[in-house]
Amino acid sequence: xxKLLESIIESNLKYTDDGKVASYxxxxxxxxxxxxxxxxxxLDGKQYSAGDYNKKFTLQSITKVVSLxxxxxxxxxxxxxxxxxxxxxxxxxxSIVSLEVKTPNKPFNPMINAGAIATxxxxxxxxVEEKMEKILEFTRKVTENPDINxxxxxxxxxxxxxxxxxxxxxxxxxxxxIDGDVEEILDLYFRQCSLEGTCVDIxxxxxxxxxxxxxxxxxxxxxxxxVSRIVKTIMxxxxxxxxxxxxxxxxxxxxxxxxxxxxxxxxxxxxGIGVYGPSLDEKGNSVAGMRVLTDLSDELDLSIF
Numbered sequence: 447x448x449k450l451l452e453s454i455i456e457s458n459l460k461y462t463d464d465g466k467v468a469s470y471x472x473x474x475x476x477x478x479x480x481x482x483x484x485x486x487x488x489l490d491g492k493q494y495s496a497g498d499y500n501k502k503f504t505l506q507s508i509t510k511v512v513s514l515x516x517x518x519x520x521x522x523x524x525x526x527x528x529x530x531x532x533x534x535x536x537x538x539x540x541s542i543v544s545l546e547v548k549t550p551n552k553p554f555n556p557m558i559n560a561g562a563i564a565t566x567x568x569x570x571x572x573x574v575e576e577k578m579e580k581i582l583e584f585t586r587k588v589t590e591n592p593d594i595n596x597x598x599x600x601x602x603x604x605x606x607x608x609x610x611x612x613x614x615x616x617x618x619x620x621x622x623x624i625d626g627d628v629e630e631i632l633d634l635y636f637r638q639c640s641l642e643g644t645c646v647d648i649x650x651x652x653x654x655x656x657x658x659x660x661x662x663x664x665x666x667x668x669x670x671x672x673v674s675r676i677v678k679t680i681m682x683x684x685x686x687x688x689x690x691x692x693x694x695x696x697x698x699x700x701x702x703x704x705x706x707x708x709x710x711x712x713x714x715x716x717x718g719i720g721v722y723g724p725s726l727d728e729k730g731n732s733v734a735g736m737r738v739l740t741d742l743s744d745e746l747d748l749s750i751f
Contacts, residue, residue: 447486447494448494448495448496450742450745451484451486451494451495451496451497451742452496452497454484454496454738454741454742454745455482455483455484455496455497455738457741458482458734458737458738458741459480459482459734461725461733461734461737462479462480462481462482462723462725462733462734463479463725464725464727464733464734465479465725465726465727465732465733465734466479466725466726467479467707467724467725467726468705468706468707468724468726468730470607471600471603471604471607471705472603472607473504473597473599473600473603473604474504474600474603474705474706474724477503477706477707477724478724479724479725480725481497481498481501481707481722481723481724482497482498482722482723482734482735482738483495483496483497483498483499483500483501483645483721483722483723484496484497484499484645484719484720484721484722484738484742485499485644485645485646485648485649485719485720486649486717486718486719486720486742487646487649487650487652487653487662487717487718487719488653488662488716488717489653489656489657489662489715489716489717490662491662491663493646493649495645495646498645498722499644499645499646499720499722500644500645500646501644501645501722502642502643502644503642503643503644503706503707503708503722503724504596504597504600504639504640504641504642504704504706505639505641505642505643505647505648505704505706505708506639506640506704506705506706506708507557507559507562507639507702507703507704507705508648508702508703508704508706508708508709508710509581509585509638509639509641509704510556510557510561510562510565510702511651511655511677511681511685511702511710512581512584512585512638512641512651513556513562513565513566513569513581513638514526514556514562514565514677514680515584515669515673515677516569516580516581516584517556517565517566517568517569518669518673518676518677519669519673520568520569520570521568521570523672523673523676525568526556526565526568529552529564529565529567529568529623529624530552530553530554530555530556530561530564530565530623531552531553531554531555531561532555532556532679532680532683532684533554533555533683533684534554534555534683534684534690534691535554535555535558535684535688551621551623552564552618552621552623553618553623554684555680555683555684556680556684557680557681557684557685557687557702558684558687559610559611559614560614560618562635563611563614563615563618563624563631563632563635564618564623564624566631566634566635566638567624567625567626567631569581569634574630574633574634574637577634578596578634578637578638581638581641582594582595582596582641585641585643585647585651587668588650588651588654588661588668589643589646589647589650589651590650590663591643591647591650594641594642594643594647595641595642596637596638596640596641596642597640597641597642598640600639600640600642601636601637601639601640604636604639604640605632605633605636608632608636611632611635611636612628612632615628615631615632616628639704643708644720644722645708645720645721645722646720647720648708648710648720649710649718649719649720650718650720651710651718652710652711652712652717652718652719652720653712653717653718654668654669654674654718655674655677655678655700655712655718656712656713656714656715656716656717656718657715657718658671658674658675658714658715659671659673659674678700678712678714679700681700681701681702681712682694682699682700682701682750685700685701685702685703686701686702686703686729686731687703687729687730687731688729689727689729689731693731693736693739694751696740696743697711697736697739697740697743697748697749698743698748698749698750698751699711699712699713699719699739699743699748699749699750700712700713700714700750701739703730703731703732703735705726705730706724707722707723707724707725707726707732707735708720708721708722708732708735709721709722709731709732709735709736709739711739713748713750714750716748717748719739719742721735721738721739722735723735723738
């Protein structure tokens, strides 16, 4: 497996030149566009890796999967999906258009920014710090990494430049889609997006989802099979922004990307995958990372369809 991964990384390194690192969050522009790595974890707990698999990056929108899980655990699916939909959208991940002109005017799904903000607002706790600790505890447990934390510089950078997200949040507040203090909700959201991890960390989260909510290495159930199924389904239909349909056709794996360059993919009952490549396409997905996933899916016949 490692020879296969090394070969796939090597053959796709050239595609890192086809994109650009995210710059609208100033701290993200410091990433090395040439980085490319992968980690695969099987459901018997074995780990295989290649390239820059151990390099830290901020998980960004990959954390929308974590906040959705916690919101479902805290509120149940009926309450969560009364505030946010479960349909794909052809709009960009930070679009405000659908909130105003489409009916119903709740966010289409939890994987776009508006939906993720609404989902984060549902996490229970008495303060931003307490809610963030809940996110950290869950992520540390699933990744077996007690050092998981958020990157203070990226968090402050996002907070200083997050005007579009403020617009989305205040619009939803005016429509009674989110409750509570908008700035506190956004503060939690910016911290959450700034969580830092590696390919190994996101592969472990993916492996838990691939194993229907059970940690492969310990046998401990973390979430119910139903929550795992809901999350994977939304990853298939909505996880790769407005490129989700194309990913479903060409790769066929439940996946979630982030503008930090990560892609987390869960192949049901087979493997969890973490990919990192910060050079992005125009949709916000890792250019070379997508090709790595495509090649891996083809080689191992991973498509669920």
